[in-house]
Amino acid sequence: MEPSTQWYLFLRNLSMDPRAFFIFVVWLSAITVQCSVGLFSDLLGQLASSCNDSALYVNSGVGLRVPGVPSSCSVRRCYTREQLLKLDLNTGSPPVTPSPSLGLPLTSADHPLASTLGLPCSTVPFAHGLPGPLSLPSSMSSASSCAASDGSSLCCRLNDNGIHCRQLPCLRNRPKKAHRGHRRRPRLRSGAVLPDVPDRKPRTQATPPTSSSTPLHIALFNAQSVSSTQQACKRTDIVDYITDNDIDILVLTETWLKENGDESVCADLTPPNYSLRSYPRTTGRGGGIAVIIKNTLAKHVSFNTVLPFKHTSFECVQVTLALHQKPVQLFCIYRPPPNAKNKLTDTMFFSDFHNLLDHCNTLSGTPVLIGDINVHFDDCNHPSTVKMLDLLDVFQYTQSVSQPTHKKNHILDWVMHRPDDHIVQSVTVSHVLSSDHFCVLFDLMTRPPTPPPVFTSVRCLRTMDRDSFREELQTALSPSLTADQLEVVLRAALDVHAPSLRRRVRPSKSAPWYPAISEELRDAKCERRRAERKCLQTGLTVHKQIFNYTKNIVTKIVHSAKTLFLQTQIATCSSSKKLFDICNRLTGRTKVSPLPTVFPVSELPDVFSDFFIQKVADIRSELDTLAVNSAAPTHVDASPACTFLAFQKVSEKDLREIILKSKPTTCPLDALPTPLLVENLDLLLPVLTQIVNDSLLSGVFPSLFKTALVKPLLKKSNLDVNVLKNYRPVSNLSFLSKIIEKVVLKQLLVYLNTHDLISHSQSAYRPSHCTETALLKVTNDILSALDGGDVSVLTLLDLSAAFDTIDHVTLLSRLQTLYGISGPALAWFESYLTDRTQAVLVDGQRSAPAPLVFGVPQGSVLGPVLFIMYTKPLSALIQNHSVSNQSFADDTQLYKPSSPAETHAAIQTIQTCILDVKSWMVENKLKLNDDKTEALLCMKKSTKFPNSQPSSVQVGNTDISFSSSARNLGFTISSDMTLNKHISNICRSAYFELRKIATIRHTLSVQTTNTLVCSLVLSKLDYCNSLLSGCPLYLLHKLQKVQNSAARLILKARKKDHVTPLRRTLHWLPIQARIEYKLSTLCFHFFSASSPAYFSELLTVYTPARQLRSSSDSRTLVIPHTKSKAYGQRTFAFCASTQWNSLPSHIRHSQSVQSFKRALKTHLFQKHNS
Incomplete structure (x- = not known):
């Protein structure tokens, strides 16, 4: 009988007697000095039990069964004990050649596998005939040095032909290879032993294979606060972790974020090409859930925090992943530990959680519940755990996290799902992130959508030949060119020297500061992974300390590189605009307006265009049906004694000054980018001057400049994106169109101011006038009335789409009758207003041009001035009622002082005045928004009325109750004319900005910080500060504290440092x-x-x-x-x-x-x- 057959018969008989088997193992471990005990015991363990994963990993003489080994060691078949005993190891086995690395023949005494199996070395086959540098007992030092130098390892597996081994290449010198999800496999070093839990996810449950080849990678992490300035490194680690592991969705619990004020934290926490949705705790501090999700998934995901039942024991966010016909309902939960302070109990939680599971059964799709439950899954005898498991068993759910998720070796973070759904796989726990909890990772077996390729058109203006471009312009330009001809010439020249290229936009997979530290960071992360494996293997305190040290090294490298990168970017800013763009991005001010998800992207431009046009048409139709209900005359026009017949020609010098003072913005309608136009202004100026003068003298506005591009913007970030009325149209006109308008406006304002034709009560778009001067007049009159013992009724009127509904015929008639504009000048305005169109631009796609038959052009230079000229008769109409008024554009304030005994009569006068104002607006196609009109009864607290105190004023058919305060042109006016609420609002807003700047202060210089503070904080303290004169000192002291905090932030002073020297340093x-x-x-x-x-x-x-x-x-x-x-x-x-x-x-x-x-x-x- 062959020795191999004898060996297997011996093992079969030995496995039948457990006691004899144990004695044999002890005896063999005592006498065997040539083979590894670990390899032997592992092999016998596989032979004595059912095979879960028949792969042996041999590295420096140590054998270990590793679930989820690399693909090069994947097991083709799995054998039971009986099947293993029937294997013929000699079938088709090639002979083993000597190892080239050792130069020694392999014998049964040298080969660890052969010595363990009792076989000659020639009977041990190698896959592909590759002899490996084995760790031999007779030359252990030589083998160890070899393994340490090249990192080679030997992987063996059992199959039909015996035990096949394969040499693995050196992982240290192996070229970088992208794994699934860009997750790097753990690097193996000589003498390193993998723990039972590998670095990347093993399968923790037997789940049938699914058709999804690339599942969604989900992570759950209890961050234990990310909101404070001291947590900047933790936020950097989270971003780095998401990028390294290609996480699709990261759920953060216990974020401690606030609803307002943490925009900079959210921006710092969001990796490139990701978006963050934060759901803070509604009451108290702490708690909060945030979801960081890939932008490619954003269109397929909806969020919901309102459940159909009341729950107070936990926070919950429902994330619906509508990727396929059967959506996945991902419930993100955080349950705070019950205590006497929050008055929560286990009974409340189990009742609420029962309702949640019951609600999941009513939903379409596959439910998955994840979060920090604060129930000890590791303690099966704990009453809460028993009750929780019973509850899950009733609803046929299972919990898949089997490793500790808390630093005290508790399992508090759960992943719950129905086993029959086969939706969750590969649940692992990572210890890389810093918190008292560990990060839970798992695969959601639903195929993520393939994002469509995104293309954009670019012109390489930086690399173009500027001299050749100028030569071509100089050849093609002629002073006799029209606007249309100039457009053709400029576009042709630009297409030749900087052609439009269609390029695919590939999102960046890492932060911009990574390339500078890629090698250093890669080595540091390798050391961190090695330390993590050692820590998990041994559990020793020293290895935990080493692991924490390596974690801190990685964090320090990334955070230092990020800080240096941002400091360099800010220091090299060539303009204040670029500086504020960077700071806005860092502080979360830059917000991309989301688009509706209920319409296809290709249809959105036409959908928005139809909505914006129809909105104005509906208002006009409503105004046409309203009857003028006023006994007073609404026509108060009076012909002026002056006339304006024609515009004057503009000189090249004046036109150059206007162009250079204009903001160099570029519109997609421009034939030439504005910076390039300014650069070649000496060549273009004669042609532009001729075009402008031809337009002024002929009374014809070029039709080329009558088109506007409209971009829809969400009015507020918390509004529903699928409701079109929540979007505001923002128009953009060509640069040359605005230049012509500025030339006209300059001559028009000279005429209006010379002849005093603008209403004195209008403070908008006029030199030496502003919101502060208008408010000074109103508050002065009201305070004077209160000083004399009177009261004042103040009404703030609001108009709907005021600029969009103006009637062109009425406006042109008013320009002639009220302002004396006629002849070519009036013809120019008529040409400017008529035959205009607009197109909506969404994601690079334009809608069909839509005609604009009403209103003044939005985003234009002349539009606001034409509006105040259009509404001039309104001031005279109000004064006919002996009511004072002040206006700033479309914001109109009506106020009337009276004695307390005559307050009701004053209110009646105000109501009659408003009725006439509304009738005038109906006749002139303007809509007064009754619901948004506000009213205040300004009086002393000690004022006594002989009769009942009035409570409201009637505006149209709506009763407007008197408010205690109202926001008027950015200034909060209280009914008792105190400044407490206004100053509190200023302090709140200023501290909000200071907190944002403080989060990025480590990246800013003193000069840059001073610029930001003056622009964002001191501007709030200085806005309308003349209205604060005479207020109590204790209120001014609140504002002084804000300024003191700003000075300390700029100079990095301590809180106890005296602030007067700091103000002197800043010259404040x-x-x-x-x-x-x-x-x-x-x-x-x-x-x-x-x-x-x-x-x-x-x-x-x-x-x-x-x-x-x-x-x-x-x-x-x-x-x-x-x-x-x-x-x-x-x-x-x-x-x-x-x-x-x-x-x-x-x-x-x-x-x-x-x-x-x-x-x-x-x-x-x-x-x-x-």
Whole structure:
């Protein structure tokens, strides 16, 4: 009998007696010195039990059964014990040749497999005849050094022809190969032993194979807060982990994110080509769920947080993956631990969870429930675990996580599904991310959609030959070219030197700072994986410390590279626009407007175009059906004594100045990119001047410039993307169209201002007018009324699509009758308004051009000015009712002071006035939005009415209740005229911006941080700050704290550092000085005759009754008499006069605005920092 047959008969008889088998193992381990005990015991374990995975991995003499081994060691067949005993190892077995690496013949005494099996070496076959550098006991040092030098290993498997072994190439020097999902396999080193849990996912359950070759890779991670500034490294690790493992969906629990204020954190947490949806806890701190999902899946995924039953014991987000006919319902859950503080109990949770499982049965699709349940699955005797498992068993669910998910060796994060669905596979636990929980990964066996290729058209302007382009332009250009001919010439020249190329857009798979550290990072991650395997294998404290150290090394490398990359990007910004683009991207300000998902992308341009056109048509139809209901005359037009017949020709010098001062924006309608046009302006200027002059003199606006491209933008990020009315049309016109409009506007404003043809109550689009001046007039009148014991009724009117519904015939008639515009000038405006079209642009696709028969062009230069000219009669109509008004574009304010006894009569007057205003608007095709109109009854808290206190005002058919406060042109006005709410809003908004800047402060220099703070924070403190004059010091102290925090952020000062030296370093004025600076500047403009006309009603120049020595000082204001400090001394008339008169005479008599501001700041800086 052959020795091999004797050996197998011995093993078969030995396996029948477990006691004899155990004694044999102990004896053999004591006397065997030439083979590895691990290899022997593993082989015997496979022979003595059913085969789960008959693969042997031999590395430096150590054998180990490894589930989920690499594909090169995949098992073709699986054998039971009886089948193994029937194998004939000698069938077709090639002889073994000597090892070339050792130069020694292999004998039964040298070969570990042969010595273990009791076979001669010639009977042990090698797959493909590859002899491997085996670890031999007789030359262990030589074999170990060989394995360490090239990393070669031997993989053996059992099949019909015996035990086949195969030499694996050196993993260290093997070229990089992309695995499924770009997940790198663990690198094997000499002497390294894989733990029972490999680095990448083994199969934890027997699941039938599915047809999905590329499943979705899902990850679940309890982050234990990602919101604070100190968590920047953790956010970097999460982004790196998503990129490394090609995660399709990452579910984060316990994010601690807030609904508002954490946009920068979300931006830092979102990898390239991913999007993040955050669902913070609605009450209290902590908790929260976030879902990071690939953009290629975004169109197939919907989110829902509203379940059909009430649940208070856990947070839940339903993610519906509608990838195929049978969707996957992924429920993301976080259950906070029950305690006395949150008043949650296990009973509440099991009741809510029972309802959730019951709800899952009613849904179409395959349910999968994942999340941090805070139930110890590892403790089968725990009452909560028993009850949870019973509940899952009732609904036929199983839990697939079998490894600890918490640092205390508990299984708290669960993946639950129905086994019959075969939807979840390859559940593993990763220890790479830093938290008290580990990351759970699994495959969702549903095929992800293949994203369609995305192409874009680009022109290589950077590499084009600029000199050749200029030569061609110089040859082709002629002053006699029309606008259409110039368009052809420019496009032809551009197509020759920078042709439009159609390129496929390939999304970046890694962050832009990775290439600089690729080699260093790869080695560091390799060390981290090796340390993780060793830590999992031994569980020793020292190996845990080594693993944590390697994790920190990887985190430090990535975070340092990211910081350096961003610092370099910001430091090399060539313009403030690029700086703010980068900072907006880092702080989450850059938001891509999502598009509706219920329409095919190819149909969206036409769908939006039809909706926008129909919206205006519906408003016009509604206005046509409304009858004019007013007894008062609505026509208050009056012919002016001046005329404007024709425009003047523009010179090349003036046109050059206008072009260079314009914002260099480029529209897809432009034949030449604006920067390239400016670069060649010396060649194009004669042609452009001729085109502009031809248009002005002929009274014809070029038809080429009458088309607008409209981009739909979502009004607010939390609105439903599938409701079209939630989108706002944003129009874009060609650059040359705006240049012609600016030439016309310049001449038109000179005419209007010279003849004082614009209404004095209109503060929009006029020099020396702004929202602050309009609000100063309104608040001054109301505070004066309250100081005298009166009350004021304030009404804020709102218009719907005001610019879009203007009637062209009425506008042209008004230009002629009210402003005296006629002849070629009027013909030019008629040509400008008529025959216009617009096309909607969505994802590079345009809709068919749609005619615009109403309204002034959106996004144009002339449109806003034409609107205020169109609505000029409205001011006179309101004044006929003895009601004061102030307007800024389409925002109109009506207010009327009265005594408390006459308040009802004042309200009746306001209502009658609004009725006439609405009738005028109906006749002039403007729609007053009754529902959005707001009203305030401004009065002292101690005001007493002889009768009942009024509660509302009627606007049309709607009763508008008086509000306690309202937002008016960005300023919060309270009914008691206090500033508490407004200042609280300023502080909240300013701190919001400071938190955003603080999250990226480590990437910014002092100068860059100062620029951002001045633009985003101090601008809020300075907006309408002249209205804060006279307010209590405790309110100003709140604003001063904001400024102090901003100074500390810029200079990286400690909280306890004194702030006055910091302000001196930054050369900042404190809040009170900034208010005084604004008041003084407004008064200087008053004396320079460059202030609004209504300021003459508020400020009075002091004129002495008789000649005095001080009479030569003509720049002194009269301080009005007031009754109360709370109201009268807060009026603009009182505060501005007092502040102006307190300035030194030489400052008040400055000759220019620049010298005045310079002297004023020096004076205030010395005054408040002394």
